[in-house]
């Protein structure tokens with residue numbers, strides 16, 4: 001009992017240490033368990049991702065809990081462009097992300113976990129809108145979820 | 155640090171509340187009331203009233219509040235078993251996704267289970283000698299100390315369950331890049347009203363507490379939630395048949411596991427297992443000063459022998475297979491098939507379970 005608990009903590013610590021790189025947006029997010037090797041294909045590649053990002057912002061701008069933040073501080077066109085890069089990258093795509101780090105991009109926004117979750121709900125709605133399966137959708141949810149630690153600052 | 159955070163949050167909210175009560179309650183509800191969790195991630199209500207699965211408390215905090223506020227729910231659960239029907243009705247509130255409080259009233263009607271025993275005790279005690287034989291000594295009508303707590307018909311067990319849970323560390327949802335689960339510790343205080351019946355069943359106590367530690371994690375890449383709980387308890391059938399047995403009231407650690415597969419953002423299916431104890435296993439039913447096994451011939455003679463072949467008690471681990479559907483953040487519907495095995499003197503207690511949770 002004690003040693004299994006210690007093992008969990010140790011493997012968790014190793015996992016933390018090895019996945020810090022995810023925050024530099026240089027590659028696929030190392031989730032545990034890992035993402036499907038064909039995760040990006042399940043999404044229909046770059047075009048599928050761009051369709052999703054566009055519908056994501058459609059649902060975000062319809063949500064009165066959060067649209068005011070994007071209206072005031074956002075740049076929708078730039079965010080669609082950069083998110084299309086980022087989402088491919090975290091699913092294992094061979095692309096370059098040219099935007100700011102998640103920490104830097106959201107540092108001054110004072111985003112709450114309630115607002116973060118509103119974006120998650122928009123993400124699921126967008127998956128349904130573009131007919132990506134729930135299972136494929138969860139690959140991206142898993143790949144983006146760890147950013148909550150740096151995006152939510154309030 | 156977490157604790158400090160929690161307290162500053164609480165103080166801030168308390169201040170807000172005070173300020174709001176001066177300026178009108180509208181503000182208070184806007185600041186404190188929160189339904190910011192993602193659909194289904196508040197879990198459902200387990201039969202003891204805590205946030206969790208069906209029979210096991212999870213490390214998640216009940217309701218839809220994030221750490222930005224408060225949210226509560228009411229639940230009603232009905233389980234229909236061959237010899238019993240369990241009704242559980244309760245209320246729970248989650249505070250800042252940090253701790254939860256719950257109260258649940260459980261009402262277990264025993265159907266035909268104890269009717270025969272109740273009839274026999276009634277009959278044998280009023281019939282005097284004759285066929286009743288030794289069991290007559292069990293009668294003692296009107297004598298409180300030997301009342302078996304069993305009515306000829308519709309013996310009902312009622313229990314109040316008070317629960318509290320605090321989240322200690324970890325992230326069940328967001329930290330998909332590590333294996334550290336969300337961990338919470340909690341406790342129940344259970345007060346079973348049927349002291350006479352529990353005496354008959356030879357339980358050591360009618361009121362007792364139990365404590366648990368739960369670890370919960372969602373693995374999005376495989377659409378799966380796993381919860382592991384260790385409950386420190388001496389309960390017999392979660393306390394519905396009391397705590398401890400003739401050998402005393404020693405608590406022990408019993409494991410419980412829930413596994414849920416997320417089918418859609420609003421639907422999950424899964425299975426649960428909860429280990430149960432054996433405090434009363436092999437014990438017969440105590441009718442006043444006489445063991446029911448000794449009354450066996452009397453039961454046969456009165457034509458009531460075929461109750462279940464035996465009056466020896468037994469207890470099995472609990473299992474269930476469930477489907478939970480969340481049409482909105484205001485409602486969840488859980489249907490399950492519960493496999494509870496032996497309950498007191500009745501075997502094969504398997505049946506359907508329906509639980510509704512309304513969040514407000």
Ligand code: HEM
Nearest residue numbers: 066069070073074082083099100105111115116119144147
């Ligand atoms: C995992 C979730 C999220 C991801 C992957 C994400 C991704 C991004 C990206 C790629 C950018 C562009 C950075 C740049 O301009 O260089 C950005 C900017 C921004 N994000 Fe997010 N974001 C997330 C969550 C949120 C949430 C929850 C909110 C608010 C509710 C939010 C609000 C904004 C705003 C307002 C900007 C523009 C900031 C600026 O241009 O100064 N984001 N985000």
